[in-house]
Amino acid sequence: MVATIMAAKGEVVNGRAFTAVAALMFVVIPAFGVALPSRAQDDKTLYPRMAPIEQYMMDRNAEIALARSAAPEAISRDAEVLVLGRHGYETAVKGKNGFVCVVERSWMAPFDDPEFLNPDQRLPLCLNPPAARSHLLLTFKTTDLALAGLSKTQMFDSIKSAFDKKEMPLPEPGAMCYMMSKQQYFGRKYGNADPHLMFWFPKTDNMFWGAGLPGSPVYVHQYSPEPITEFIISVSKWSDGTAAPTD
């Protein structure tokens, strides 16, 4: 996996990769179920089904280190750390500060993302306490569905139903996470992207934040089918304090 990530790093030409991700989300998400852009249609069969589970697994210690790298050490050293097991996430390290660090896999990408189910994708994040109490349950639910071998359509329907029936919580006020790992890997197209923070809200159409405008460090992602709006704030440094690409 490390070799895969390092090889992919070489494909990242600059720090605008994340901008591209966000821009793609902005365009694609509202279109889900209506009409996808042609590029997405071209790419959507890249990973039509789950790869063997082994391809999504990591060495336990490497996964703990990667999860912690999502946030500055001052936060992640006292966080709970989860690792992916064959039947879902397991607690590898108990925490003391209410944060939870976890490496999400590609089934947490938007359903119409061409990288959905890409076994190489590694998305470490450290969720703050309000997010750990609410948004993390979506990670658990989606992971359970993926590991159970459900199709993308079945997963979509199951998650939609869970939110429709209010079995899944909406983001708590103040729910946010750190995503500042230099080793994060969004897939072969977007590589390591940029370090950023993400803030989650119950779906809103009237919260603008200037997202997606030229020069703004703010991006927005409307989840689907989850009634969740995500604001993404690019920051200039990785969790280890080193500068991220800026061009």
Next chain:
Amino acid sequence: MTYKRTEMVLAGQSKAQIEEGIKAFAKKELPALEPGAFTYMMSKEAYLTDSDGHNMAHLMFYTPLMDSAVWGAGVDKSPVMLNPQFAREGIDVFMVLTGMWSDGTLAPVNN
């Protein structure tokens, strides 16, 4: 808050009078904080403090008073800081450093 503070300053009130006035205003007249309230502060020409640098490119998020640790604010290498400037009004201000001015040029970031 901006209007009220400005009004009291321009009226020539003392710092103590302003503090008392703000307390009363926050109790009786200040509207409830809306979810997602935030501002851009990315001007290269801003002058925030007499301290070194004088300025810092950032976004500010307004929340009810909360434990700053909930956002991981103020710890080593975190891009998030708690600004207590509106604590008397019952509002926390979380600042996120952007590392970039509004014109797209790089801004210094000293955690």
